[in-house]
Amino acid sequence: MSPQTPAPQTDPPRWAGAFADRTRRMVPSETRALFSMASRPDVVSLAGGMPSPEALPVKVMGTVLGEVLERYGADALQYGSAQGEAGLRERICQVMAAEGIAATPDEVMVTVGSQQALDLVTRIFVDPGDTVVAEAPTYVTALSTFAAHQARVVQVPVDHDGVVPQALEETFALLAAEGRPAKFFYTVPTFHNPTGVVLSAARRPEVLEICRRAGVLVLEDNPYGLLHFGDRPERALRADDPDGVVYLGSFSKTLAPGLRVGWVLAPRGIMDKLVLAAESAMLSHSLLAQRAVDHYLSTQSWQSHLTAARDTYRERRDAMLHELTALMPHGVHWTVPQGGFFVWMTLPSGMDSKALLPRAVAGGVAYVPGTGFSTAGGERHLRLSFSHPTPRRIREGVRNLAALLHAETEQVPLRARQLTPC
Amino acid sequence: MSPQTPAPQTDPPRWAGAFADRTRRMVPSETRALFSMASRPDVVSLAGGMPSPEALPVKVMGTVLGEVLERYGADALQYGSAQGEAGLRERICQVMAAEGIAATPDEVMVTVGSQQALDLVTRIFVDPGDTVVAEAPTYVTALSTFAAHQARVVQVPVDHDGVVPQALEETFALLAAEGRPAKFFYTVPTFHNPTGVVLSAARRPEVLEICRRAGVLVLEDNPYGLLHFGDRPERALRADDPDGVVYLGSFSKTLAPGLRVGWVLAPRGIMDKLVLAAESAMLSHSLLAQRAVDHYLSTQSWQSHLTAARDTYRERRDAMLHELTALMPHGVHWTVPQGGFFVWMTLPSGMDSKALLPRAVAGGVAYVPGTGFSTAGGERHLRLSFSHPTPRRIREGVRNLAALLHAETEQVPLRARQLTPC
Numbered sequence: 001m002s003p004q005t006p007a008p009q010t011d012p013p014r015w016a017g018a019f020a021d022r023t024r025r026m027v028p029s030e031t032r033a034l035f036s037m038a039s040r041p042d043v044v045s046l047a048g049g050m051p052s053p054e055a056l057p058v059k060v061m062g063t064v065l066g067e068v069l070e071r072y073g074a075d076a077l078q079y080g081s082a083q084g085e086a087g088l089r090e091r092i093c094q095v096m097a098a099e100g101i102a103a104t105p106d107e108v109m110v111t112v113g114s115q116q117a118l119d120l121v122t123r124i125f126v127d128p129g130d131t132v133v134a135e136a137p138t139y140v141t142a143l144s145t146f147a148a149h150q151a152r153v154v155q156v157p158v159d160h161d162g163v164v165p166q167a168l169e170e171t172f173a174l175l176a177a178e179g180r181p182a183k184f185f186y187t188v189p190t191f192h193n194p195t196g197v198v199l200s201a202a203r204r205p206e207v208l209e210i211c212r213r214a215g216v217l218v219l220e221d222n223p224y225g226l227l228h229f230g231d232r233p234e235r236a237l238r239a240d241d242p243d244g245v246v247y248l249g250s251f252s253k254t255l256a257p258g259l260r261v262g263w264v265l266a267p268r269g270i271m272d273k274l275v276l277a278a279e280s281a282m283l284s285h286s287l288l289a290q291r292a293v294d295h296y297l298s299t300q301s302w303q304s305h306l307t308a309a310r311d312t313y314r315e316r317r318d319a320m321l322h323e324l325t326a327l328m329p330h331g332v333h334w335t336v337p338q339g340g341f342f343v344w345m346t347l348p349s350g351m352d353s354k355a356l357l358p359r360a361v362a363g364g365v366a367y368v369p370g371t372g373f374s375t376a377g378g379e380r381h382l383r384l385s386f387s388h389p390t391p392r393r394i395r396e397g398v399r400n401l402a403a404l405l406h407a408e409t410e411q412v413p414l415r416a417r418q419l420t421p422c
Numbered sequence: 423m424s425p426q427t428p429a430p431q432t433d434p435p436r437w438a439g440a441f442a443d444r445t446r447r448m449v450p451s452e453t454r455a456l457f458s459m460a461s462r463p464d465v466v467s468l469a470g471g472m473p474s475p476e477a478l479p480v481k482v483m484g485t486v487l488g489e490v491l492e493r494y495g496a497d498a499l500q501y502g503s504a505q506g507e508a509g510l511r512e513r514i515c516q517v518m519a520a521e522g523i524a525a526t527p528d529e530v531m532v533t534v535g536s537q538q539a540l541d542l543v544t545r546i547f548v549d550p551g552d553t554v555v556a557e558a559p560t561y562v563t564a565l566s567t568f569a570a571h572q573a574r575v576v577q578v579p580v581d582h583d584g585v586v587p588q589a590l591e592e593t594f595a596l597l598a599a600e601g602r603p604a605k606f607f608y609t610v611p612t613f614h615n616p617t618g619v620v621l622s623a624a625r626r627p628e629v630l631e632i633c634r635r636a637g638v639l640v641l642e643d644n645p646y647g648l649l650h651f652g653d654r655p656e657r658a659l660r661a662d663d664p665d666g667v668v669y670l671g672s673f674s675k676t677l678a679p680g681l682r683v684g685w686v687l688a689p690r691g692i693m694d695k696l697v698l699a700a701e702s703a704m705l706s707h708s709l710l711a712q713r714a715v716d717h718y719l720s721t722q723s724w725q726s727h728l729t730a731a732r733d734t735y736r737e738r739r740d741a742m743l744h745e746l747t748a749l750m751p752h753g754v755h756w757t758v759p760q761g762g763f764f765v766w767m768t769l770p771s772g773m774d775s776k777a778l779l780p781r782a783v784a785g786g787v788a789y790v791p792g793t794g795f796s797t798a799g800g801e802r803h804l805r806l807s808f809s810h811p812t813p814r815r816i817r818e819g820v821r822n823l824a825a826l827l828h829a830e831t832e833q834v835p836l837r838a839r840q841l842t843p844c
Contacts, residue, residue, distance in 0.1 A: 023545075061491060061499065123442070217440065285682065
């Protein structure tokens with residue numbers, strides 16, 4: 001039994017009666033067990049969304065850390081401020097400028113990955129029972145975070161152009177009518193997790209306008225934006241509504257997750273509260289990690305690193321798409337991502353990706369079942385990640401999956417094979 | 423205006439109406455402004471509880487980080503598990519053995535300093551309005567954390583032997599009688615923050631027994647335990663009640679705060695929930711920081727480092743106590759810590775340490791007023807930290823404080839000078 005998968009308790013633990021209400025909602029996510037399976041060498045894991053090991057700048061980071069300790073001495077190992085180092089926050093503003101964002105360092109806070117930012121934003125806005133609107137499907141651990149804060153999550157469908165504006169508008173209207181308006185709309189508009197789709201340029205102003213009219217704050221989560229396979233990045237939602245959007249960013253996908261450096265950009269009135277929430281949650285982020293990222297960005301060629309990372313992920317996506325096209329049975333569909341880490345697959349009607357998973361693992365491939373990305377439904381979907389395995393392993397994984405699905409689809413009556421949008 | 427001290431809002435910010443109830447309780451702590459004052463070179467800061475820069479192993483950490491990247495490569499920069507690295511958790515068990523604790527790695531989770539552990543424990547136990555019992559005075563940012571979770575905090579006095587058992591027992595009885603029993607008792611039994619006192623050996627079993635009888639979980643926060651000025655460490659409360667105590671530890675004071683590596687040790691039924699709470703709060707701690715601490719502990723002479731750190735802090739305490747004894751006016755009292763970072767001072771009746779602070783700063787010394795450590799009261803007290811400034815600066819700071827207090831006490835009528843216990 002790995003440390004990631006605690007055994008079920010046979011007796012209720014001694015202190016369970018003292019747990020807070022929210023604690024009863026804390027249950028292991030479906031990806032949790034998969035991370036253990038992913039470590040079996042005979043299984044190709046297309047499950048976890050980890051960056052490619054080849055894209056992690058190990059040698060450069062050694063140089064950077066040495067120089068940071070040389071330059072700052074004990075000031076690299078002390079406590080920092082809750083909002084984070086001013087120099088790094090300045091550089092983060094420069095990073096965001098690539099996506100059209102104009103921001104100042106006092107609107108930025110450095111966080112333990114963007115996950116902590118998501119947690120802190122939820123903490124300052126959500127009382128138990130409050131409503132949060134998210135996409136269907138959405139990022140798994142965002143659902144865990146919302147559950148930990150006892151939010152009611154209402155999901156709005158995503159199609160090949162991102163969240164569906166009309167459905168968003170209707171949802172806001174329904175919530176307003178029942179007197180429980182959304183506290184915020186959580187969205188991953190660019191290279192969406194888990195579908196890989198991009199909110200289209202036409203829909204972006206429409207979505208912002210719908211949120212503005214409904215008085216709903218937008219929470220834009222953008223960890224993949226700079227990993228675009230086309231020529232240029234998408235324009236962030238935040239770029240066109242500085243006061244209506246809280247933006248989450250991360251160096252986990254573009255530099256290294258192991259430093260745990262992410263950030264939140266928020267209007268000043270929100271930022272003041274986020275800083276206080278961060279202080280009570282962890283005092284301050286690692287000064288060493290912050291100075292390392294700052295020093296990396298100012299002394300190393302991050303743009304070349306990003307270009308190489310895009311090439312790596314584009315090659316892997318191509319390997320996956322090529323093999324999917326060549327091998328998948330009729331009735332299986334998937335998205336074609338223009339950036340990021342993920343392909344979203346739709347199985348023929350009547351099939352259940354969660355029920356299939358044990359056979360998939362036995363057949364040498366792991367994925368994340370679609371049910372993990374929604375509070376209900378998702379059985380016909382699954383997420384394939386092309387970020388971590390090599391192209392050779394990706395092809396092997398897709399072959400293993402195709403063999404399974406061929407065997408399975410032969411057992412599904414043809415009449416049941418109806419398609420749904422992503 | 424420094425980033426630590428946001429300007430007061432003139433208009434209510436646009437989204438303030440959407441804040442959660444808990445957010446209204448988030449207000450800047452009294453230490454916050456002090457960190458900015460502490461950076462003025464003409465002021466000796468005896469305020470913040472930062473480790474001595476001389477005690478931070480800068481050079482060694484450079485070697486350690488280089489070796490970790492060499493040894494683990496990309497595995498030092500990836501995502502880790504929410505519970506933390508097994509190797510480090512094993513070493514943490516060895517560290518805790520010095521204080522009599524027998525524990526296994528599956529009972530340990532690595533956290534972003536012990537502050538995050540405190541936040542997560544509060545998160546899984548405290549519903550809004552629940553009661554938490556703490557010492558009076560207690561650690562400032564623990565009060566912020568409890569407030570962020572909308573806990574009601576009831577404080578029990580500390581004297582020169584630590585928390586007063588009879589007062590603790592009576593408090594539990596009162597809370598039980600009103601039907602709002604405490605969710606846990608938060609205590610810093612060893613080199614207490616802010617008073618510096620130690621819960622006596624005679625009281626330790628008594629306190630455990632009182633909590634056991636009342637059915638109240640003990641939350642033992644022990645960041646200073648290994649920084650003892652005597653021959654050996656105190657025996658942790660957790661050592662004598664593995665199922666009744668959740669223990670918080672930290673490398674921030676014994677190694678370096680800038681790595682943000684702390685931990686929580688908890689019975690399995692609680693640990694399962696803490697891991698889930700950590701996952702939704704930050705996914706995982708920095709793998710680089712964890713591997714660095716693990717590698718440091720296994721390849722460097724931590725015991726020699728600790729011995730040197732104890733010598734450093736003992737010398738600073740001695741400098742502070744010598745100067746206090748030589749210079750303070752009649753009616754001013756203070757504790758004599760046997761470890762840790764802090765001296766707690768009691769002023770003559772009628773004096774107010776918070777009101778005095780601006781004059782103190784003008785006179786070249788900063789401290790933390792006693793009011794920050796309690797939900798009410800504390801005006802006659804203040805905390806002096808001897809951890810960060812050099813002995814020369816400490817003497818200078820105490821001289822500046824003594825000059826102020828001499829001037830002040832001459833204005834306080836003698837009859838008002840009654841003493842209170844610490």
